[in-house]
Amino acid sequence: MRTYEVHMSKRLSRRTLLSSVAGAVGGTAASRALPALAQTPTDTTRTRGPGPRTLGMRSPFEQPQRDPSPTSSRTPLQDLHGTITPSDLHFERHHGGIPDIDPHEYQLLVHGLVDRPTVFSLDDLKRFPATSRICFLECSGNLRRGREDLSPQLLCGLTSQTEWTGVRLATVLREVGVQPPAAWLLAEGQDAAVMTRSIPMTKAWDDALIVYAQNGEPLRPAHGYPARLLLPGWEGNSSVKWLRRIDIGNAPFMTREETSRYTDPLGDGTARQFSFIMDARSVITSPSYPQTLNPGWHEIRGIAWSGRGRIERVEVSIDGGSTWEDSVLQTPVLPKAHVRFRHLWNWRGTETEIVSRATDETGYIQPTFDALVAARGPRTRYHQNPVTGWRIGTGGQVRLSLERLGGRIGPRA
Amino acid sequence: MAVSDLEPDLIVDNAQCVCVIPDVMKHSRLMIRAVCCMAGLWLIGVLGMIGVGAEQQPPASEGHPERFGLGEPASMDLIQRLDIDVRPDGTGLPEGSGTAAAGAPVYAARCASCHGPSGEGATANQLVGAAPVGASPATIGNYWPYATTLFDYIRRAMPTNAPGSLSTAEVYGLTAWLLAANGIIDTDADINAQTLPLVRMPARNIFVPDDRLDANTVR
Numbered sequence: 001m002r003t004y005e006v007h008m009s010k011r012l013s014r015r016t017l018l019s020s021v022a023g024a025v026g027g028t029a030a031s032r033a034l035p036a037l038a039q040t041p042t043d044t045t046r047t048r049g050p051g052p053r054t055l056g057m058r059s060p061f062e063q064p065q066r067d068p069s070p071t072s073s074r075t076p077l078q079d080l081h082g083t084i085t086p087s088d089l090h091f092e093r094h095h096g097g098i099p100d101i102d103p104h105e106y107q108l109l110v111h112g113l114v115d116r117p118t119v120f121s122l123d124d125l126k127r128f129p130a131t132s133r134i135c136f137l138e139c140s141g142n143l144r145r146g147r148e149d150l151s152p153q154l155l156c157g158l159t160s161q162t163e164w165t166g167v168r169l170a171t172v173l174r175e176v177g178v179q180p181p182a183a184w185l186l187a188e189g190q191d192a193a194v195m196t197r198s199i200p201m202t203k204a205w206d207d208a209l210i211v212y213a214q215n216g217e218p219l220r221p222a223h224g225y226p227a228r229l230l231l232p233g234w235e236g237n238s239s240v241k242w243l244r245r246i247d248i249g250n251a252p253f254m255t256r257e258e259t260s261r262y263t264d265p266l267g268d269g270t271a272r273q274f275s276f277i278m279d280a281r282s283v284i285t286s287p288s289y290p291q292t293l294n295p296g297w298h299e300i301r302g303i304a305w306s307g308r309g310r311i312e313r314v315e316v317s318i319d320g321g322s323t324w325e326d327s328v329l330q331t332p333v334l335p336k337a338h339v340r341f342r343h344l345w346n347w348r349g350t351e352t353e354i355v356s357r358a359t360d361e362t363g364y365i366q367p368t369f370d371a372l373v374a375a376r377g378p379r380t381r382y383h384q385n386p387v388t389g390w391r392i393g394t395g396g397q398v399r400l401s402l403e404r405l406g407g408r409i410g411p412r413a
Numbered sequence: 414m415a416v417s418d419l420e421p422d423l424i425v426d427n428a429q430c431v432c433v434i435p436d437v438m439k440h441s442r443l444m445i446r447a448v449c450c451m452a453g454l455w456l457i458g459v460l461g462m463i464g465v466g467a468e469q470q471p472p473a474s475e476g477h478p479e480r481f482g483l484g485e486p487a488s489m490d491l492i493q494r495l496d497i498d499v500r501p502d503g504t505g506l507p508e509g510s511g512t513a514a515a516g517a518p519v520y521a522a523r524c525a526s527c528h529g530p531s532g533e534g535a536t537a538n539q540l541v542g543a544a545p546v547g548a549s550p551a552t553i554g555n556y557w558p559y560a561t562t563l564f565d566y567i568r569r570a571m572p573t574n575a576p577g578s579l580s581t582a583e584v585y586g587l588t589a590w591l592l593a594a595n596g597i598i599d600t601d602a603d604i605n606a607q608t609l610p611l612v613r614m615p616a617r618n619i620f621v622p623d624d625r626l627d628a629n630t631v632r
Contacts, residue, residue: 096570110484111492118484119491127483129474174473175480186498192576194569196498205469245495254501254559256566260551263620269547271556273620308626367631375631379549383625 064089067153071095072139074157077285083303083330083338084134085160087215092222093139093158095257096192099242103218103226108210112185112248115177122226125212128167128175133209133232135336136161136305138278140235140262140382145369146409148391148399152285155388155400159305161338162223164230166211169204178248186253187229190244197238198252199231203276207232210243233307233336234276235382237262267377278307280366281385282314282341282358293396295349300327303338306360310334313359314341320353320389327356335361347392353401355389369405499565503610506564510605511585513593519583520590523572532594537573541594546615554595558620560612563588585609 058064064080066073072093075085085091103122111117139158144150182201189195199208209230212219219225224241231239237257252258252274264272282304287293304314310333315324327343341356358366367375369386389401402408473479499505521530528534532541534550542552553563568584570576579587589604598604598612625632 096573096576107491109487109491109495111487111496117487117492119487120484124483128481129477168474170471171474171477171481174470174477175483178470188495188498192570192573194497194576196565196569201469205471247496247498249500251500253498254562255498256562256570259559259562259620260553260557265547265549265551266621270619270621271547272623272625275623275625277623277626279625363629365629371631 066091067157068092072158074153075160077152077157077159077283077303078288080285081340083161083340084215085162087162087217087220087223090137090160090162090214090220090223091139091158093236094191094193094222095195098221099191100221101190101226101242106226106244108227108243108246110172110176110246110248112246113179113182113250114173114248115179116175118176120172122212125167125172125210125227128171130165131168131209132163132165133207133230134161134163134334135230135232136278136338137230137236137239138305138307140237140275140278143384143386143405145400145405146402146407148402148408149289150400151290152283152288156281156283158236159338161305162214163216164209164211165213165216166209166227166230169208169210169229170206172210173204173248181250182248183250184248184252186245186247186249186255187238187240187243188245188247189224189228189240190242195237195240195242195257196253196255197240197257198255198274199229199238200274201248203231203234231276233278233309235262235278238276262382264376264382265379267375267379272376275383276307278305279383279385280304280306280308280311280358280360280364282311282356282366283388284316284354284356284390287354287392287398288390289398289400291398293347293392293398295347295396298345298347300343300345300354300356302327302341302356304329304341304356304358305336305338306358306362306364307336308360308362308364309336310361311339311358312361312363314339315357315359316341316343316345317355317357317389318343318345318352321355324357347396349394349396351392351394353389353391355387355401355404357387373406497565497569499561499568501559501561501610503561503606506561506606506609507581508606509581509585510603511582511587511589512603513586513590513598513600515582516586516588516590519579519586523575523579523583524587527572532591540591547619552595553591554597554615556616556619558614558617560588560592560597560609560614563591564609 064076066075066089073091075089075091106122108120136159142156142158144154184198184200185204187197187199210227211230212227214220214223219228227243228241229239229243258274264275266272282302284300284302286301287298300316304311311329314327314329316327317324327341330340333339366385366387372380372384372386387404389404391399391401527537528540533539539550540553542550542554544550544555546555548555564584567587568579585604589602592598592612593600597614
């Protein structure tokens, strides 16, 4: 792995900041930001600023926002640095809205094939030995395509990364005494969808967590407050939020979300079921749409991740895939976690395409979209992790490469 | 319900299990869902005896006691109130029944505004359609493998503007109406805890286990 240091020093003028805010967040958000900016003194060395506060807030110059729909919101991947997603920018996918749960009333029932059906309070869960883990959480329906004016957020913003803290599910299961022939458990949420998924006991004993904190503080309501299941490396839907019940059984429960949804139709008339693991993927988050580049040095930056383990390498091509070079991975490279990759690039002003391709420690190589369609047929809906690229025009305009994702289709693709 | 009341493929389904390959277990490369067509009941018995679930249980973390003594025993009342899941063999289905005729006015009043007057889909998913099994658009008739899932899902989550508000009779009626609209049962069939698990769904056999981890090829 190559290493190098880049020293970038650039004093941004207030005018530059203003224009970059307007360009980054669009008219509505920028107009909200402007009154605050107008009050900013021109010389901060001449006026004493405000003192400490009970809660911190972002600079008014920084307005990262999720992109919400009625059922989901997307993380602004292009606005983030490093690998941790600020909790208020973590993507959302809800099936019955966000429940308002009183932590004092919260109960987790564990029953079924157990010696001791037990109900745990939130305090009970917190008294068990705690563990923390940094890992990504990604919705398995995380690809938009068909248009070239898609930012990383719109392309694949249904992935985020958090330091989760909670108790190992295995510890809780030992407390209740699991009986043979336990093979699957049902995890059920307390939302209006009463979300349910069947989870194999192998995962429950392996690395499953019941978490109550994200990035150092209690879970946000949108992410399962006060406690949720967290299955590292698996499709987000299986990490059931607002967890209220675990029913241990000997077979899958065949809920709606694991039969008519979250299954993958294949080209031969069959459909793949219980396809939990998220395969390796990478995306360049900068440069990306809607940036416009000037010729000269740029650092290509992005994130890569694999539900199977660690990312081994991320190759970057600056010539549309003709040649590839290994990018630099930011250490530590954690298993089942976003890793930041970077690659220096001197753009000379000619039209080209920049592309990234991840390989994980199992040897799995991020496939092309065409290869995915060839393997699964045209109706494949979930678990699409194709190689993506950004086209750079002669004027420096950056646009999503349509030809890598099946070409132009309707806006609702 | 006795096992002998079930149709053969439903018995086989109970034998779906997770077979663990010990040396890869910790990497979650996990499971091969074994569907043993000829030996379903035999397999249930064997798995029960050798205790597949218990064998997967790894040793406790170092320094952990056998139990921490946390939590309270769950009362039967609490379990009965929360345990609403319905399994493919019918476990969890309540007493009661419904027919398509009884379900029709419920559908019109509570479902049609989102799913269309005939289940053709509107702002919410299409539920009824003539496309063959596995074809698009996916509907209950060509993509749902178990009829019991209908009851479970309608009772727990529908309608989205008032989830949990339907009576048991209304849920059975809606289940019957949707099955009849998809041509799966007769319009006068009585759907209840005994008959619903016996309904054979057209898409019953289209689902296959995840084979992506068997090789590092694109699947």
